């Protein structure tokens with residue numbers, strides 16, 4: 001890394017109705033450095049990256065690129081100057097090949113010499129080779145997963161001789177192996193003289209490769225750490241500014257009758273086998289297991305998303321039949337999928353997302369319109385959820401896509417609660433959201449338990465399961481292999497049960 005500054009941003013501001021997304025930010029990027037950018041959900045990281053790379057316009061402030069003031073009117077223009085933004089949810093042009101995706105927006109014919117498809121493919125192959133990966137440039141954009149899509153955009157950046165690549169949460173859609181690969185690739189890009197801005201919620205990841213880290217909070221850059229100052233606790237402290245004494249705000253709640261009981265549940269594939277358990281009013285039942293142990297499949301079988309082969313389900317002591325997810329909802333059993341993004345309609349506002357699932361139960365007038373009475377009722381419901389779950393901003397009409405990750409998660413939970421659920425099955429509810437938002441969601445679980453809900457917490461974060469649950473079930477190979485009361489559970493015991501193949 002040299003000390004040469006290639007990008008300098010000064011006093012950048014960006015306001016949205018009701019929020020200041022970026023507040024007087026001054027920052028720099030040096031040549032061939034990996035700059036980490038961390039902060040809680042909604043801190044303004046994505047907005048800042050997008051401003052730097054021409055995706056959105058700043059309200060005010062100056063950006064110097066190699067010493068000259070620049071004003072990019074589009075991402076393509078920024079890319080032509082050597083700045084590339086790689087978004088979290090990459091959308092390639094599906095019916096174009098990867099090669100065509102790389103060259104998108106460049107002159108193809110008419111200029112002096114037309115570029116043939118064969119030439120494009122050859123250049124694309126060369127670019128992938130330069131990245132040290134084996135990717136077929138003829139594959140269609142729609143046919144590749146997150147990792148390849150990412151590589152395609154990196155290849156595109158190389159083609160444009162980018163000097164700065166801004167990655168917005170690039171590892172959130174990757175598995176551990178792909179993540180490792182990407183981190184190595186970042187180091188490689190750095191050695192090629194390219195600078196990187198790396199936004200991630202996984203601070204350990206950022207610490208692994210970054211030369212410097214900026215911490216953002218409430219739209220501002222509040223702290224800078226150089227590599228020799230890296231310290232995870234200090235970084236987290238800067239991110240949240242309040243002491244998190246309790247990452248796991250579990251509190252004793254009175255536990256009473258069994259709400260849900262499952263007996264000998266098996267799925268049609270034979271993977272989920274003879275699962276039996278119960279969960280009581282006010283109880284948080286943790287379900288732990290390593291990836292592939294069948295936790296999600298078990299939940300899906302329970303709620304009728306996967307076909308059952310056998311099993312009895314009792315709700316407050318009475319047998320019920322669940323053949324499809326709607327049967328589960330009708331009975332007050334709701335499931336928040338691990339990819340809670342699936343539970344939301346991004347283009348709809350917060351209010352409509354929350355009431356979507358209860359729209360049927362609101363009375364319709366003869367014309368098929370919601371009556372003014374119900375509209376008022378709907379409003380009250382939405383308002384109370386926004387308050388109770390501390391959704392920020394408090395605006396019910398804000399499109400969900402404009403909310404930060406943690407707040408989207410809360411809207412997804414609100415949507416479930418609005419159905420009047422008795423049993424909540426939360427699949428990795430704190431996955432992919434920042435530390436502060438994790439604590440908020442955990443607090444919310446305790447509050448819901450106190451209200452008498454029964455909560456099933458599926459998590460692969462062992463400390464979370466241990467600290468938040470009243471009882472813990474461990475799954476392995478599609479079945480329950482151990483059960484622990486809170487007092488008897490330990491990290492060692494639970495992990496052993498999840499991994500070791502002890503004869504039972």
Ligand SMILES: Nc1ncnc2c1ncn2[C@@H]1O[C@H](COP(=O)(O)OP(=O)(O)OP(=O)(O)O)[C@@H](O)[C@H]1O
Nearest residue numbers: 016019021041042043044045046047402403404405
């Ligand atoms: N297009 C928009 N319209 C209105 N508000 C927006 C828009 N984009 C972002 N915001 C708001 O600006 C603030 C900063 O959002 P931003 O997406 O930059 O945060 P972030 O740090 O990237 O969060 P996350 O970690 O959740 O991705 C948030 O309060 C967000 O709701």
Ligand SMILES: [Mg+2]
Nearest residue numbers: 045046047168
């Ligand atoms: Mg973001």
